[in-house]
Structures are given as structure tokens and as C-alpha cells.
Amino acid sequence: MRYMTAGESHGPEEVAIIEGIPAGLHLTQEDINTELARRQHAAGRGQRQVIETDTVTIMGGVRHQVTLGSPIALNVHNDDHNHWTKIMDPNTPADEENSKRKVMRPRPGHADLVGGMKYRHSADLRNVLERSSARETVMRVAVGAVAKRLLAELGIDVHGFVLNIGPVRADAGQIAQYKTLAELRAVTESFPTRTLDAETDEKMRTLLDDTKRDYNTVGGTVQVIATGVPVGLGSYVSADTKLDAKIARAIIGINAFKGVEFGGGFENAEKFGSEVMDEIYWSEERGFYRGSNNLGGFEGGMTNGEPVVVKGVVKPIPTLYRPMQSVDIDTHEDHRASVERSDTTAVTAAAVIAEHMVAIELATAILDKFDTDNMDRLKEQLAAYRAEIKNF
Numbered sequence: 458m459r460y461m462t463a464g465e466s467h468g469p470e471e472v473a474i475i476e477g478i479p480a481g482l483h484l485t486q487e488d489i490n491t492e493l494a495r496r497q498h499a500a501g502r503g504q505r506q507v508i509e510t511d512t513v514t515i516m517g518g519v520r521h522q523v524t525l526g527s528p529i530a531l532n533v534h535n536d537d538h539n540h541w542t543k544i545m546d547p548n549t550p551a552d553e554e555n556s557k558r559k560v561m562r563p564r565p566g567h568a569d570l571v572g573g574m575k576y577r578h579s580a581d582l583r584n585v586l587e588r589s590s591a592r593e594t595v596m597r598v599a600v601g602a603v604a605k606r607l608l609a610e611l612g613i614d615v616h617g618f619v620l621n622i623g624p625v626r627a628d629a630g631q632i633a634q635y636k637t638l639a640e641l642r643a644v645t646e647s648f649p650t651r652t653l654d655a656e657t658d659e660k661m662r663t664l665l666d667d668t669k670r671d672y673n674t675v676g677g678t679v680q681v682i683a684t685g686v687p688v689g690l691g692s693y694v695s696a697d698t699k700l701d702a703k704i705a706r707a708i709i710g711i712n713a714f715k716g717v718e719f720g721g722g723f724e725n726a727e728k729f730g731s732e733v734m735d736e737i738y739w740s741e742e743r744g745f746y747r748g749s750n751n752l753g754g755f756e757g758g759m760t761n762g763e764p765v766v767v768k769g770v771v772k773p774i775p776t777l778y779r780p781m782q783s784v785d786i787d788t789h790e791d792h793r794a795s796v797e798r799s800d801t802t803a804v805t806a807a808a809v810i811a812e813h814m815v816a817i818e819l820a821t822a823i824l825d826k827f828d829t830d831n832m833d834r835l836k837e838q839l840a841a842y843r844a845e846i847k848n849f
């Protein structure tokens with residue numbers, strides 16, 4: 458499975474094409490829209506999310522709600538484009554009118570300055586901003602929703618939630634009380650901040666209100682868990698076949714992510730081996746299994762049958778309503794950075810985006826390993842493989 462996206466934040470459309478989804482997968486626009494709504498409606502987002510009604514149109518690859526095995530084309534309209542038709546028109550030459558809203562004072566922490574230097578966008582850094590914006594993640598979630606649909610058919614569930622926003626941190630120990638990911642999902646999705654309990658949610662919302670009032674922004678940490686993942690996705694044989702490495706890349710590839718960990722992650726660096734390795738057991742019912750999951754479901758770049766547990770670190774939003782020091786790229790004079798309409802935090806939406814990126818990587822690994830032509834055949838092959846692994 459591979460995909461590509463295109464589209465500018467205030468341009469007319471966001472689009473994606475996915476290749477490699479088997480024929481015979483039941484897929485509706487509603488499956489995708491449900492996930493898009495989760496990305497869109499999260500605490501700490503700005504006015505843009507009030508303007509947009511992120512809904513997908515399936516443009517190809519699906520007939521009567523079933524995939525055909527051909528490339529799947531998806532499209533999400535940018536409702537905000539109505540306010541930017543002149544400035545973002547792809548089909549008319551630049552003139553005074555559509556040169557309004559130029560960005561000449563790059564925002565520290567955003568792609569503006571380096572992107573401008575690299576692509577020679579010296580006349581207007583908006584040419585960088587429009588594509589470097591996390592608006593594009595709407596399509597990554599749309600693609601991930603298709604991946605999640607495929608994984609669901611194979612008994613694999615994926616869910617992302619928020620561990621901390623700035624200094625407000627949930628007690629991650631609470632996760633252990635939920636027997637299934639569905640139970641954990643029901644809890645975290647009930648809070649606007651997608652965290653683990655009502656008290657933390659309230660503290661996080663207060664923090665977000667205070668931060669916004671202070672014209673500031675804040676980062677945090679998200680966690681993604683995947684259950685039902687078969688043993689042996691990815692491989693130890695070469696660096697570029699390791700699935701944990703591919704997931705790390707996918708997470709860091711999301712705007713504003715600056716760190717990734719598996720299982721106990723950085724905390725494992727402060728422990729002894731005897732505290733970290735997941736001991737091996739065997740039972741008639743389960744076959745081989747582990748007594749703990751400190752390594753987050755990976756050994757040798759391969760899934761080991763335990764839940765995949767990934768954490769991602771999200772930096773604070775770069776655009777500040779009380780802007781930081783910058784330099785005008787035209788005059789080279791000191792200036793405060795440009796101010797664009799902005800979110801207070803990306804963390805709550807980022808949990809959903811990270812979930813979908815993990816889903817894409819898991820689906821890709823499965824489709825690399827088994828038949829990709831037909832969904833039923835894929836299911837049969839995976840079931841036979843799971844049985845073989847259980848009898849090892």
C-alpha cells in the first residue's frame with residue numbers, strides 16, 4: 458500500500474490517491490468522515506475548525522461501497538477557500554489583489570524561512586506556509602481511515618489518546634484497568650482533550666484557556682496502542698525492513714512531532730535489563746506470550762504479538778499571537794514574526810493523526826507480507842499464518 462497527497466491549506470481541495478488496497482473491502486464515505494470529525498473536533502483548536510466541515514468524497518476505486526483493487530482517490534474540500542479565492546487561485550497570474558496576505562516575516566519554529574530559502578520563495582513565504590500547514594493531515598487521516606477499515610476486518614484495533622499537555626499529565630497507569638482498546642477508546646473519546654480521566658481533562662482545558670489568554674501555545678505527548686497485531690510484521694534482516702523504524706518515521710513525519718518512543722521508551726534507559734525484558738511464557742490457549750510489554754510490542758524490528766505501544770512528542774505550536782523575534786526577508790530589519798490565525802495546541806488532534814499513521818504502517822506491513830489482490834484471500838492467509846504461529 459502506498460499513497461500520496463496534494464493540496465494547499467487555503468487552496469480549493471485536499472486530495473489523496475492510495476494504491477494497493479485489496480478488492481472486496483467494504484468502505485463508505487461515512488467510515489472516513491467519522492475519523493475526520495475526530496481529528497477536527499478536539500480541544501485547543503482555532504477558528505479554522507469552525508469554518509471547515511471536513512467530509513470526504515470517494516472519487517475512484519470503490520463501487521457500491523466495496524473496493525475494486527484499483528487506486529482509491531479521495532477528496533476533501535477546503536471550505537475556507539471561499540475566503541481565499543483570489544489569493545490562492547491556481548489559474549490566474551499574480552497581481553496586486555492576489556498578492557495580499559503576503560508573509561515576509563518568518564515565524565520561528567515553522568517552515569517559513571528555510572522553505573523560502575530552499576525553494577527561492579523570496580517574494581512571499583505563503584508559498585511555503587500553504588503546504589507546510591498541518592491542513593494536509595486531513596488527508597493522512599482519510600488514508601489512515603481506509604487502513605483502519607482493512608485492519609478492523611483482520612481483527613486489529615488501533616487507538617490514540619493524550620498523555621500530557623504541557624505540565625498537566627494523566628496517570629498512564631490507568632490504562633491497565635481497561636481490558637480492551639474499545640473500553641479505553643470509550644473513555645478517552647468522551648473528553649475534549651482525549652485524555653484518561655475527568656480531572657486531568659478539566660485541568661488540561663483550564664491550561665488551554667489560560668495559554669490562549671496569554672497569547673501562547675503548548676505541546677504534549679500522545680500514545681497509540683494497537684491490539685490484535687500478528688507476530689512477525691517487519692523484519693530484523695535489514696535496517697529498512699524494521700517496522701518499528703518505519704513507524705518512528707511515520708510519527709516524526711507528522712507536523713510538530715519531535716520525538717517517538719516504543720513501550721517504556723526513554724524510561725527504560727534508567728532501568729536494569731532484568732526490569733525491562735519481557736519474559737517469555739507459553740500456554741495451550743495462547744501459544745507463546747509475554748509477561749509484560751516494556752518493549753512496546755517490538756523485538757528485532759518485528760512485532761512480537763504483544764500490543765504495539767508508541768508515544769509521540771508534540772512541540773508547542775510555532776505561531777504565537779504575541780509573536781517572537783524575526784527578520785523581514787525583504788528589508789532585513791528586525792521585526793516581530795508574522796501572525797497567522799492559529800491553534801493553541803496540536804496535541805489533541807495529533808493523537809488522532811498519530812493513530813492513523815500507525816494504522817497506515819501496520820496495514821502496509823500486512824499487505825507487504827500477504828496477498829493484496831482480494832480481501833477474503835488476505836483474511837484466509839492471515840488466519841492460516843496466525844494458526845501456524847500459535848502452533849510454533
Ligand SMILES: Cc1cc2nc3c(=O)[nH]c(=O)nc-3n(C[C@H](O)[C@H](O)[C@H](O)COP(=O)(O)O)c2cc1C
Binds near residue numbers: 567589594714776806
Ligand atoms: C493538528 C496540527 C495543527 C497545527 N496547527 C498549527 C497552527 O495553527 N499554527 C502553527 O503555527 N502551527 C501549527 N501546527 C504545527 C506546524 O504545522 C508545524 O510546526 C510546522 O509545519 C513545522 O514543522 P515541524 O514542527 O514538524 O518542524 C499544527 C500541527 C498539527 C499536527
Ligand SMILES: C=C(O[C@@H]1CC(C(=O)O)=C[C@@H](OP(=O)(O)O)[C@H]1O)C(=O)O
Binds near residue numbers: 800
Ligand atoms: C487547517 C488546519 O490546521 C491548520 C494548521 C496550521 C499549521 O500551520 O500547521 C495552521 C492553521 O491554519 P489556519 O491559519 O488556516 O487556521 C491551522 O488551522 C487543519 O488541521 O485542518
